Amino acid sequence: MTAAGMPARPGAAPRVPVEDRTRFLARTEHRALRVAALVGALVLWELFCRAGWVPALFLPSPLGVLREARDMLASGELLVHLVASLKRLVLGFALGSAAGVAVGIAVGVFSAAEAVGTPLIAATFPIPKIALLPLLILWLGIGEPSKIAVIALGVFFPLALNTYAGARQADPVLIRAAVAFGAGRWSVIRKVIVPSTLPMVFAGLKLGAGTALLLLVAAEMIAVESGIGFLVLNAANLMATTKLMVGIVVLSALGVLSHWGLTALERVVIPWREG
Amino acid sequence: MRVVVERLGKAYPARRGPAVTALEDVTLAAEPEEFLAILGPSGCGKSTLLGAIAGLIPVTSGGVFFEGVRRAGQPLTATVFQEFALFPWRTVRANVELGLEELGVPGRERAARARRQLEQMGLHDFEDRFPHQLSGGMRQRVGIARALAVDPAVLLMDEPFSALDAQTRTLMMEELLGVWERARTTILYVTHNIQEAVFMADRVLVLSRRPGRVLASVPVPLPRPRTEAMLGVPAFVETADRIWRLIRSQAEAALVEGGA
Secondary structure, three states: OOOOOOOOOOOOOOOOOOOOOOHHHOOOOOHHHHHHHHHHHHHHHHHHHHOOOOOOOOOOOHHHHHHHHHHHHHHOHHHHHHHHHHHHHHHHHHHHHHHHHHHHHHHHHOHHHHHHHHHHHHHHOOOOHHHHHHHHHHHHOOOHHHHHHHHHHHHHHHHHHHHHHHHHOOOHHHHHHHHHOOOOHHHHHHHHHHHHHHHHHHHHHHHHHHHHHHHHHHHOOOOOOOOHHHHHHHHHHOOOHHHHHHHHHHHHHHHHHHHHHHHHHHHHHOOOOOO | OEEEEEEEEEEEOOOOOOOEEEEEEEEEEEOOOOEEEEEOOOOOOHHHHHHHHHOOOOOOEEEEEEEOOOOOOOOOEEEEOOOOOOOOOOOHHHHHHHHHHHOOOOHHHHHHHHHHHHHHOOOHHHOOOOHHHOOHHHHHHHHHHHHHHOOOOEEEEEOOOOOOOHHHHHHHHHHHHHHHHHHOOEEEEEEOOHHHHHHHOOEEEEEOOOOEOEEEEEEOOOOOOOOHHHHHOHHHHHHHHHHHHHHHHHHHHHHHOOOO
């Protein structure tokens, strides 16, 4: 035995140390790189514009866009468009997701609803919802209802499909346990199925938020006087590229913020998630 | 209460070929306050039998009856599951309150009864935790507390400790015996572990492999309260040995069949 308490090593025997072979699999977060990538892209863009390589009419500089946004905020113009868009977005999103969750649960729980619902959903789901906008305008008029309806339709499908999948994935062991302790049909739905669907519902809400934004802009390009979509189209017609860019930046911000908001809400609503 | 199972049969329809008979002509009775172990090799339909007694599995023939007087609002059975089956979105206390909710017990009394049960199982410091924050042994403690909280006439336990490691299992067995000495309900305890069955039960019912039939009813001649020291006494060893000889050939056949 050696001093370290290890067995003595015969002099000539070769010795191979074990190395950590998984090192290349490790994933680091690279926090600084994340920020640098975003800031770097903006700086490059600004320099590109300052160098005069492209006319400002085609590509306005980031600082120019920022200045324009400030002016539009000060004049109240931006707020008018933003409020108009948010109203449509929130109403359409709320209606569509509520209907989607309700239908998804019904189809996931009741076999008769499944028999009726799945072929109908399969047939209508692939239709690009923008194609329905003219029809909706015909039915509901040129005003707000048709715009809210098209957003609601776009949000309805990802939620109905996700909620349905979530309901079908509910753990049969938990359903049996609930029944063993006296739960009837409605108790099982309320206490097992609905909580089981929540993670899938949130995945659907995030998908739906993207769809809603897309349909909002499409709807606002037809016969409206306000809204971010109108702002973008109108600015393009007037060759006001900086204004147009402000609209696009606002849309990007809406997308990012809705995703953050939903992620934060998910953490509050689903506190039992592991990790 | 007394549990009577009369000529129970259960066949599962197979996708191809004839139906699979899980249970055939099973007749048994568990006496009031009896701790009855139901033992058998894997695939003998013992969990199916317990499910049928709980009314969770429809049977093909025969029936299950409960005889005796029940207190008002007392459910016939409550089940402790092998997989714990705790609701991940409910805290420990809310999980224990589940059965009481379904019985229509008002909120304040519900909380009090759940707390009392958690106290008994040594879980009072964990009542606001979620199940995923607990160890397997603690989770099954919650499962037992949930079942005892409704004060069932008969407690059904479906391999409650088989998902736990050996040390935890031994501790939980002793703890369950302690709880049972106090509560004294009829217990039907399904297991594939002979030592577990002999150590805990008054009587061991041995099932054959598929189709499950009652092979023998073996009384356990050990006094109560049971202690770990009894694991070595002749009465224990002889009883365990007798049961092993009964099911050895069955277990061997199940092994060759891959336990399917």
